[in-house]
Amino acid sequence: MTTREETRVEDAKMTVQKDGEFIEISVPLTITDTFHDDGRKDVTIQVPEITTGSTANKED
Amino acid sequence: MPSGVYNQFKTEIMNKVIDLEADDIKVALLDTNHSFDQTHTGWTPRATNELSATGGYATGGESLTSKVVSQESTHGKYTAANVSWTSATFQAFHAVIYDDTPSSPSKPLICSIDFSGGQQVTSGTFTIQWAAGGIITIT
Numbered sequence: 001m002t003t004r005e006e007t008r009v010e011d012a013k014m015t016v017q018k019d020g021e022f023i024e025i026s027v028p029l030t031i032t033d034t035f036h037d038d039g040r041k042d043v044t045i046q047v048p049e050i051t052t053g054s055t056a057n058k059e060d
Numbered sequence: 061m062p063s064g065v066y067n068q069f070k071t072e073i074m075n076k077v078i079d080l081e082a083d084d085i086k087v088a089l090l091d092t093n094h095s096f097d098q099t100h101t102g103w104t105p106r107a108t109n110e111l112s113a114t115g116g117y118a119t120g121g122e123s124l125t126s127k128v129v130s131q132e133s134t135h136g137k138y139t140a141a142n143v144s145w146t147s148a149t150f151q152a153f154h155a156v157i158y159d160d161t162p163s164s165p166s167k168p169l170i171c172s173i174d175f176s177g178g179q180q181v182t183s184g185t186f187t188i189q190w191a192a193g194g195i196i197t198i199t
Binding site: 010011012013014015016022024027031034035036038040041042043044045046047048049050051052053 | 061062063064065069070096098117118124135137171175176177179180181182183184185186187188189190191193194195196197198199
């Protein structure tokens with residue numbers, strides 16, 4: 001059985017808090033589609049960690 | 061629609077209502093009608109936009125396993141094992157993590173994750189792979 005993988009990186013948005021204000025920042029979301037020759041398709045989504053607290057360390 | 065942490069998570073952590081290791085923490089999949097708002101509270105209203113119980117998906121979502129809260133040098137970190145749905149045929153747009161254990165407040169919300177559009181699985185395995193840095197970090 002053969003398979004074909006396609007991986008792409010989407011520009012996802014995340015809401016974080018900075019100086020008391022909620023702002024949206026861009027974070028990478030890696031998605032891998034695996035196509036099987038019998039028509040099946042798998043999906044794997046690699047999600048970035050979500051940070052909350054006194055600093056928004058995802059935005060640098 | 062962005063990802064983010066619900067204010068209810070921050071509040072109920074401080075109230076000792078949410079225990080990320082001991083409680084039944086679930087991840088549910090939602091359709092395109094879900095909209096993240098950090099002021100939302102409770103899983104039940106969010107379940108309106110949950111995927112239906114077909115195609116290998118069971119309503120309520122999957123429980124996280126191997127849950128660990130750890131203290132890092134600059135932050136606290138929450139990790140768990142990756143989550144998969146097998147023999148699945150559905151399209152998911154978002155995931156919501158919530159605590160299924162507390163009754164008051166009922167099923168508090170933790171965070172919402174945007175999949176940047178609908179992600180389709182067909183008679184296959186749908187996997188959410190958490191970041192090595194953790195599902196959630198608190199700085």
